[in-house]
Amino acid sequence: MNNNIFELNNVHLSYLGRHPALCGVDMTIGSGEKIAIIGANGTGKSTLLHLLDGLVFPHQGQVKAFGQVLNEEFLRDEENSRAFRRKVGLVLQNADIQLFCPTVREDIAFGPLHLGFEQDEVQQRLKRASASLGVEHLLDRVPYQLSVGEKRKVAIASVLAIEPEVIILDEPTAGLDPATIRQVIDLILEANQRGKTIIMATHDLHLVEAVADKVYVFSQEKKIVRSGAMEEILYDMTFLQEHNLIHAHNHQHHHQVHSHPHQHFGHRHE
Amino acid sequence: MIRTSSLRNGSFIERSLLAAVSFIKEATLFEEYASRQGFMQGLAPGIKILTIFLLILTAVILKDLALIGLLYGLCLALALFSEIPITFFLLRTLIFIPLFSLFIAIPAIFSSVSPGQVLRQIHIFGITGMITSQGCQSAALLVARITTTVSLAVLVSLTTKHAELLKSLRHFGVPQIFVMTVSMCYRYLYLFAVMVENICGAIKSRVGIVIPHKRGQKFVAWNIANIWSRTNQMSEEVYRAMLSRGYTGEPRSLQRIKKNE
Amino acid sequence: MALHLNLFSSPFFIEQDLNMHIPDGYLSPATCGVLGAVMLPIWTVASKIVKKTLRARQVPYLAIGAAFSFVIMMFNVPIPGGSTGHAVGGVLIAILLGPWAACIAMTVALVVQALLFGDGGITAIGANCFNMAFVLPFVGYGVYKLMGVGSPIGSKRRVFASGVGAYVGICTAATVAGIELGLQPILFHTANGQALYCPYGIKTSISVMAGGNLLVFGWIEVLVTVLVFKYLQKIKDSSLFLLGKKMVDKKND
Known part of the structure; x- marks a missing residue:
């Protein structure tokens, strides 16, 4: 029995037949893994996440999810799509897109409700998800008037309420303050300990260091240039610099200017 | 509707800004009174x-x-x-x-x-x-x-509360899908108002007060066109966000439970 | 001072053309009822067509499309002489979404105004929808289609067609509103001749309504529609070149 969750084989995808977004991606993601996808802007990270969530489909190559080919035809079947969407949850980068309901309560309940759970079960999940993010006090608020951090927490809660096996996150820490970032990291780690597979795209190398055990690096050619264990990639300065993941900057020490790669990670938290 | 301005030529920026700001203010104020x-x-x-x-x-x-x-x-x-x-x-x-x-x-x-x-x-x-x-x-x-x-x-x-006001339209035979559309319209209207506020606010702080009306007209049209092309993209993204959480075109609504439960 | 007072009134109505948006009290309940009844089959057909063309996408596309119509109203354009005005945008929306989707989107926008801003028009919702969600987009779109027939979407002729469509659309809608108002004193008055609703007869109502639009408001509508259309051509907006076309083609099937 093979416990691979996703298998991507030479995946190509382009928008409107003109703009290439992914050019030949191979990937295998196993159950319980913590994957980070890094790469400069415009390297196809978000597209890949949408692909894994069954929102866009390859024009060439194949995506397999839970051992089955994931394509439009497969998801058109209501049973299949419901089973798949109960197992995979995606937290979008833009919380204003993710939160489209008139109240926070409805936003968190939207997933379970539309995935066919009973009203009682929906209420239970609403309670659990909002408690795990500490957003119970926001339930009757309108999502558009929340702060950036609150929005992000509610967005994550709206996916956790589905209680999926795989949690996909697009830039989960962008624009958050350090305390909230820490909260998000703990939450991801805790979910992983309960057996959830984590896949995230990010620019935040601290987050990668704190969470990921495997890293994929995407290049401007919109494919994977390197993959491997977190330590192996994150401590290879020359490689990271080459792919615009870190930048050199100048420091002044006692009136002497010297330059070194910008690096604030590398010190593991105890 | 036309409003004669005793002020100056750049006032169309101010009026647009005002429309956006007063919407944002009102949305917040109404919410507060409703609670x-x-x-x-x-x-x-x-x-x-x-x-x-x-x-x-x-x-x-x-x-x-x-x-x-x-x-x-x-x-x-x-x-x-x-x-x-x-x-x-x-x-x-x-x-x-x-x-x-x-x-x-x-x-x-x-x-x-x-x-x-x-x-x-x-x-x-x-x-x-x-x-x-x-x-x-x-x-x-x-x-x-x-x-x-x-x-x-x-x-x-x-x-x-606006969400409840719209939900109660269901009692009057208004289809659920229409109620959902109206609620979503209001929600994104807020986002658009913030967008207009930012555009006009930025222009107001940068450009001098006198803008020839031809240039002003082009400025407005260009921004409307620009927001429209983002609108289209946004609709598709929101659709995907809904799809991702199991939406298939049949809206379902949360049953209310008593507050003190 | 005027600017200050604006903050106390509804954000849109103050800028809104009263010619077009009729509050409660101007029309008799009977008139509103009849126009509401006329709208029912139109809404039914529109929602069927929209469901067929947009399928599960209909809620986000129409909701955000309706929210966009407020953006058109929010933006004031400068006009010669130091004044400003804003467009209603009904025809532009119809060109971008197709007339049936525009009908639903305008209805959504009118419901938001009537219910959430308290701009009135709760009993008059049927009448307002008839004028602004039916007459305005369909007449405007029809003229645009007729004038643009056979010319590519990126052509100058289409720009011209969008302008004529906007002008004819808004003037027709205003005239229809004028007729509705003008019928009131004829149909609804007390025994001694006292008007119960709008007191102005058909001649006055129509000339005020249509006149204002023919001379001034219509031209703002043309200006905004034409300029926005031109920019969308320039940036090759997909709704002009893809979605809009697909929806129209499917409808003609």
């Missing part, structure tokens, strides 16, 4: 809306000025018991629609519009006008009715 512990806020939304709708209909049907006045008094009393500051309420309801209607109604008191029993003759700028009883009656009726209906409509939207 106060007043009389109207305590009523079940379905019953409240039905009652207000019937009152508005009554105001439209009534022909007796005194009875319409009574309704208006009732409306003000309800606002008072619902912890709505009365000056705010009066300003919000009286300015513009009733004021404009008053302005519209004035010519109707003369015999040229409303022939009938002449009450009085007046001379303005060498023109003789005859004020008729019928004219006065119908002008007063129009203004009283409009003031009352606008006040009642504002009262209900001030004292009901």
Whole structure:
């Protein structure tokens, strides 16, 4: 029995037949893994996440999810799509897109409700998800008037309420303050300990260091240039610099200017 | 509608900014009043809306000025018991629609519009006008009715959370999918207002006050076009966000449970 | 001072053309009822067509499309002489979404105004929808289609067609509103001739309504529609070149 969750084989995808977004991606993601996808802007990270969530489909190559080919035809079947969407949850980068309901309560309940759970079960999940993010006090608020951090927490809660096996996150820490970032990291780690597979795209190398055990690096050619264990990639300065993941900057020490790669990670938290 | 500006040429930026800002302010303010512990806020939304709708209909049907006045008094009393500051309420309801209607109604008191029993003759700028009883009656009726209906409509939207107000449309046979669309419209309207505020705010702080009207027109059109192309993209993204959480085109709604549960 | 007072009134109505948006009290309940009844089959057909063309996408596309119509109203354009005005945008929306989707989107926008801003028009919702969600987009779109027939979407002729469509659309809608208002004193008055609703007869109502639009408001509508259309051509907006076309083609099937 093979416990691979996703298998991507030479995946190509382009928008409107003109703009290439992914050019030949191979990937295998196993159950319980913590994957980070890094790469400069415009390297196809978000597209890949949408692909894994069954929102866009390859024009060439194949995506397999839970051992089955994931394509439009497969998801058109209501049973299949419901089973798949109960197992995979995606937290979008833009919380204003993710939160489209008139109240926070409805936003968190939207997933379970539309995935066919009973009203009682929906209420239970609403309670659990909002408690795990500490957003119970926001339930009757309108999502558009929340702060950036609150929005992000509610967005994550709206996916956790589905209680999926795989949690996909697009830039989960962008624009958050350090305390909230820490909260998000703990939450991801805790979910992983309960057996959830984590896949995230990010620019935040601290987050990668704190969470990921495997890293994929995407290049401007919109494919994977390197993959491997977190330590192996994150401590290879020359490689990271080459792919615009870190930048050199100048420091002044006692009136002497010297330059070194910008690096604030590398010190593991105890 | 055209507004003559005594200010200066760049005022179209200010007016656009004002429209956006006053929407954002109002959305916040209405939400706050709706969560106060007043009389109207305590009523079940379905019953409240039905009652207000019937009152508005009554105001439209009534022909007796005194009875319409009574309704208006009732409306003000309800606002008072619902912890709505009365000056705010009066300003919000009286300015513009009733004021404009008053302005519209004035010519109707003369015999040229409303022939009938002449009450009085007046001379303005060498023109003789005859004020008729019928004219006065119908002008007063129009203004009283409009003031009352606008006040009642504002009262209900001030004292009901917008999400609940829209949800209760379901009781009146409005399809769920339409309710969902209206709610989503209001939600993204807020986002657009913030967008317009940012665009106009940035321009206001950068550009001098005098913008030739041709350039101003192009600026506005370019921004509308730009927002539209983002709009399209946003609709697709929101659709995907819905799809991702199991939406298939059949909206389902959360059943309400009692608050103290 | 005027600017200050604006903050107390509804954000849109103050800027809104009263010619087009009729508050409660101007029309008799009977008139509103009849126009509402006329709208029912139109809404039914529109929602069926929209469901067929947009399928599960209909809620986000129409909701955000309706929210966009407020953006058109929010933006004031400068006009010669130091004044400003804004467009209603009904025809532009119809060109971008197709007339049936525009009908639903305009209805959504009118419901938001009537219910959430308290701009009135709760009993008059049927009448307002008839004028602004039916007459305005369909007449405007029809003229645009007729004038643009056979010319590519990126052509100058289409720009011209969008302008004529906007002008004819808004003037027709205003005239229809004028007829509705003008019928009131004829149909609804007391025994001694006192008007119960709008007191102005058909001649006055129509000339005020149509006149204002023919002379001034219509031209703002043309200006905004034409300029926005031109920019969308320039940036090759997909709704002009893809979605809009697909929806129209499917409808003609």
